[in-house]
Amino acid sequence: MTGAPGVEAVFRAEYGRAVSVLVRFLGDIDLAEEAVQDAFAVAVRTWPEAGVPPSPAGWIITTARNRAVDRQRRESSRPARHAEAALLHAPDAPPEEGPVRDERLRLIFTCCHPALAPAARVALTLRLVGGLGTARIARAFLVPEPTLAQRLVRAKAKIRDAGIPYRVPRDADLPERLGGVLAVVYLVFNEGYTGDPALCAEALRLGRLLAALMPDEPEVTGLLALMLLIDARRPARRDADGALVPLPEQDRARWDRELIAEGQDLVRRCLRRGRPGPYQIQAAVNAVHSDAATADATDWRQILRLYDQLMAVAPSPVVALNRAVAVAEVEGPAEALELVDSLTPGTPGTRGAPGTPAPPSTPGTRGALDRYHVLHAVRADLLRRLGRTAEAAREYEAAIELAGSEAERAYLRRRLGQLGPEGT
Incomplete structure (x- = not known):
């Protein structure tokens, strides 16, 4: 997307929404992705000369829909062409009723269907909603890129072959799919934290939507607290030359105190509920870091106790590695x-x-x-x-x-x- 003024920024901000709208419109993941990618390719060719349209997201969605219908008409049999042509001129479908109104969040819940393996749910929604390439998702999963590519292919095929519907989940379906949704949002945040602030902003937006949608789920609150406390350190994470500054060396006066206060308040709410989960415990670890006026003042014994609890609740090699860092201190x-x-x-x-x-x-x-x-x-x-x-x-x-x-x-x-x- 480079080389076209505004196109790259629009891609980062709107790819997920455009795919979400097209999936609901077309009922086909591959076709929706191809159509949105085609629309951005057209934007790369035309926007430098014509300028960015007043509503770039609307332009992308309309262009993608038109190109998808054109493709369907070219590739379909003659009896089906009239129906596909009519689809192009059909009025926009009314909004679906249900608890999830945001297009991207709705697609995340849809793809986190229990018929898919947990890892496939996360990988697929990262691809569709975050617009992340296969290589970036593979790095996040610590698997080779070909393995991740096959995982995506199998997930799309299962959705297609099983006839999994693209619709707003019912209230009763939300808790069952929540784990995958939270994993997706956190992975989007992680990818943004290592290089793309727009992804961090999108993850925080989705986290706030989830917290409003499911206020009684402590892990939702914990995830939002975790992201806020980590994001509060962003201003100090790089020096004047753009070089990374590790946590112990950061200028803590540059941390965002409003985000820290909000995150710590959410952590206290989680503690009062007494239902600890992985995101809540990780948020508590970051709350301890944010409490310390200097790196030397960090309460590492409390952090180690929290990692002991996290290993009991959700053991993994990555958690064990982070615990080892606390053990060193x-x-x-x-x-x-x-x-x-x-x-x-x-x-x-x-x-x-x-x-x-x-x-x-x-x-x-x-x-x-x-x-x-x-x-x-x-x-x-x-x-x-x-x-x-x-x-x-x-x-x-x-x-x-x-x-x-x-x-x-x-x-x-x-x-x-x-x-x-x-x-x-």
Whole structure:
């Protein structure tokens, strides 16, 4: 989408909504995606000269619908062409009645159908609603890109072959699909946090909609609190040159205190309910970080207790890795390194520094953690603290190779360079 003024911004902001509208209109995921992509391709060709239209989202949706109907008419048999042509001129369908009115949120709930495997629900909705490419979703899931591509193909085929309807879920269906919906929203937020603020804003918008839709679900409240507390640190996450600044080194005066106050208030609401879940506990961890006036004042013992609770509620290799970071602060790097080495079979070998948002526990195997660059970065830091600089250098190099963004790679190169000649 680069090279066309305004098109890339519209793509980031409106792709998910456009696909959501077209899926409801056409009843076909592949056709909806192709139509929206065709519409953006037309925009790339025409907007630089004609200018961005007054309603770019409406232009994209109308163009996509027209091109989808044209394609259907070309590819259909003669008896069906009249019906498809009539579809083009049919008035817009009235809004569906039901608890979910937002188009993108409705598509998320629709794709999180219990007939699909949990991982497939999350991957499919990330593709449709977030507009994320296969490579980015594969990184989030810690799986090879071909594996993720096949997962998407199978999910679309199951929806088509099983005749899963594209409709607003009933109130009774919402709790059953909530876990997948929350995972999608958090993954969209994570992808935005590592490079695309528009995705963060969209995840927060969806989180607020969910909180209004399901105010009695503590995990919804917990997810919103978690995202707010992490997003509050955004202003301090990069320095004046755009380089990443890890949590312990951030200027806490630059944190957004309004977002912190809102997030902490939501955490207190969760605590009063007494129904702890993974997102609530992660939000509590970030609330502890936000309470500390300096990095040295962080209550790591409380954070370790929270990770112990999280391991009891929702154990995963990523949670265990984050717990090891807390262990390093409470018990020392040697004890933490032993825990990290136990997480992967064979050669020890995940994404972000302590305090960076981690993906939900979607990855299913310990071996997948080897592809999660933060594992290598955490292990490198522990080895550095133990004076084992040559080994630390090798781990930093592995983390650099696996990191998903140039900003992360640049940060890891700086850390590698700080080891000095002993690490080369």
